[in-house]
Amino acid sequence: MTATPAVPESAVRDACSQLGLSARDITVIRSHATPVFLLPGANAVARVKPLVEEADSARGVALLRWLTGQGFPAVEPLDVPQPVQCGPYVVTLWVRYSQHRTGAPPPSALGTLLRQLHELPVPPVELSPYQPLASLHDAVTSSSTLSPDDRRWLERAVEESRSDYRALRSPLGQGFVHGDAYPGNTLWDGDTVRLADWDEAAFGPRELDLANTFQGARFGRTRQEIEEFVRHYGHDPSHWPGLRTLITMRDLHTLASFIRRAEGGDPSATAQLSHRLTTLRTGRAQARWDVY
Numbered sequence: 617m618t619a620t621p622a623v624p625e626s627a628v629r630d631a632c633s634q635l636g637l638s639a640r641d642i643t644v645i646r647s648h649a650t651p652v653f654l655l656p657g658a659n660a661v662a663r664v665k666p667l668v669e670e671a672d673s674a675r676g677v678a679l680l681r682w683l684t685g686q687g688f689p690a691v692e693p694l695d696v697p698q699p700v701q702c703g704p705y706v707v708t709l710w711v712r713y714s715q716h717r718t719g720a721p722p723p724s725a726l727g728t729l730l731r732q733l734h735e736l737p738v739p740p741v742e743l744s745p746y747q748p749l750a751s752l753h754d755a756v757t758s759s760s761t762l763s764p765d766d767r768r769w770l771e772r773a774v775e776e777s778r779s780d781y782r783a784l785r786s787p788l789g790q791g792f793v794h795g796d797a798y799p800g801n802t803l804w805d806g807d808t809v810r811l812a813d814w815d816e817a818a819f820g821p822r823e824l825d826l827a828n829t830f831q832g833a834r835f836g837r838t839r840q841e842i843e844e845f846v847r848h849y850g851h852d853p854s855h856w857p858g859l860r861t862l863i864t865m866r867d868l869h870t871l872a873s874f875i876r877r878a879e880g881g882d883p884s885a886t887a888q889l890s891h892r893l894t895t896l897r898t899g900r901a902q903a904r905w906d907v908y
Contacts, residue, residue: 627705727848746820786821798828827862
């Protein structure tokens with residue numbers, strides 16, 4: 617009898633065992649939000665989510681198979697039966713793309729990818745309407761480490777941002793959006809660039825996919841990089857009043873994973889959460905934040 621996996625790495629090993637893949641030399645790539653593991657022996661990458669997200673994981677695999685079938689350069693699911701249930705977790709497996717080139721793909725490459733994405737037909741996969749700040753709302757509601765004052769401020773900020781979002785009138789219109797598009801979710805594949813991390817794909821205003829690159833000024837993105845991104849996408853939303861609403865939403869969105877990590881006693885996440893909350897509460901829209 618196989619023991620029930622108690623931690624994400626054990627779940628990945630269990631999934632590999634079920635599928636006949638090698639888990640030798642398994643390595644953590646990221647543990648900030650969704651745990652991600654490198655599987656060198658299988659030339660694959662594994663992503664681990666709670667079992668309650670199994671249906672969403674299955675939908676994500678189906679969506680990415682459709683996208684790559686359309687010729688869009690998204691990350692490809694491994695050609696195995698998935699997602700794989702492993703105790704309290706669900707595991708998905710993806711083609712590994714070696715990042716041998718120096719430096720991450722430029723924001724301009726994301727602009728090109730998003731232009732191509734927004735020109736695609738509606739996918740034959742059910743897409744929910746974009747739910748602004750759902751993850752943050754859940755994190756705030758369940759948190760035991762936030763101060764009462766910070767909790768109240770966040771609850772008000774979430775409601776105000778949701779109200780502003782509902783009032784938006786999108787010049788680009790509603791459509792299929794990635795939902796978490798920013799240069800950090802792009803990968804080199806040889807000389808081409810692929811778009812990864814589709815967990816928040818939804819139906820919503822297309823400007824959602826543009827705002828995150830503008831918000832990257834928090835992390836040192838330059839004006840020239842943003843201009844190149846806009847040029848490659850083919851539309852500049854910088855004079856649209858709704859852009860500030862979407863940037864504010866993105867600022868708030870980033871807090872959810874830090875709240876969860878602070879709950880687990882992570883001192884680095886706790887310090888960064890405090891810094892981000894302070895800058896937001898004092899209206900410092902240009903304050904720099906650390907990259908995670």
